[in-house]
Amino acid sequence: MIILTMCLSGSRRSSLQEQCLLKVSEEIIRLSAFESECSRKDHEISVLQGKLTEVTNQLRLTNNDDIVKVQAELILRLGEEIQRLHRVEEEAQGKSQLIAELREEMQRMEQPSLQWERTVGVFTQQDRQSSHSEMELEAPQKMCPETELENRAQAEHTRERDECETMNKTLIKELEEIKHDYMISTVNPVSIQIWVINEMRLTWRES
Numbered sequence: 001m002i003i004l005t006m007c008l009s010g011s012r013r014s015s016l017q018e019q020c021l022l023k024v025s026e027e028i029i030r031l032s033a034f035e036s037e038c039s040r041k042d043h044e045i046s047v048l049q050g051k052l053t054e055v056t057n058q059l060r061l062t063n064n065d066d067i068v069k070v071q072a073e074l075i076l077r078l079g080e081e082i083q084r085l086h087r088v089e090e091e092a093q094g095k096s097q098l099i100a101e102l103r104e105e106m107q108r109m110e111q112p113s114l115q116w117e118r119t120v121g122v123f124t125q126q127d128r129q130s131s132h133s134e135m136e137l138e139a140p141q142k143m144c145p146e147t148e149l150e151n152r153a154q155a156e157h158t159r160e161r162d163e164c165e166t167m168n169k170t171l172i173k174e175l176e177e178i179k180h181d182y183m184i185s186t187v188n189p190v191s192i193q194i195w196v197i198n199e200m201r202l203t204w205r206e207s
Contacts, residue, residue: 092175095171095174095175096175098171099171099172099175102164102167102171
């Protein structure tokens with residue numbers, strides 16, 4: 001009886017040991033699978049970190065290229081603006097010289113014209129006094145030749161003077177507009193730097 005009990009007890013103990021070994025084996029398998037999964041995930045994380053570093057470097061290079069591109073465009077634009085302002089300044093100087101020449105021409109035209117008007121007025125007055133009786137005999141609608149000549153000369157002078165004044169006013173107006181545009185377009189270096197920074201910020205936001 002004692003032997004049977006011992007045998008049963010040994011059999012149970014062996015069964016428990018087998019169960020424990022089976023559980024341990026299962027746990028070892030589970031841990032091995034978990035370790036393998038962790039290793040695989042570590043590898044994936046390492047690959048992703050490498051890709052992230054590569055993308056970050058590419059973005060930095062792209063941003064640097066964009067900055068260089070924006071700066072080059074701004075420099076080119078500023079160079080074109082400077083050339084345009086030089087042309088405007090040259091045109092303004094040319095028109096100023098033309099205005100001065102027109103004023104001198106007007107003065108030269110006014111002097112002989114005034115002298116001509118005084119001479120014509122003297123001769124006309126003398127002719128009117130000497131030919132007063134003859135004019136009374138002529139038809140009322142007939143115009144005196146001297147008066148007609150005077151009117152034509154005065155009309156021609158008035159027309160030329162009006163044309164010169166109109167041209168002078170037009171040129172002066174254009175000159176003022178050019179000077180105004182030049183003053184507006186002229187900026188100091190600080191304003192240029194601020195403008196460049198703002199352009200770069202806008203470009204970064206759009207990208």
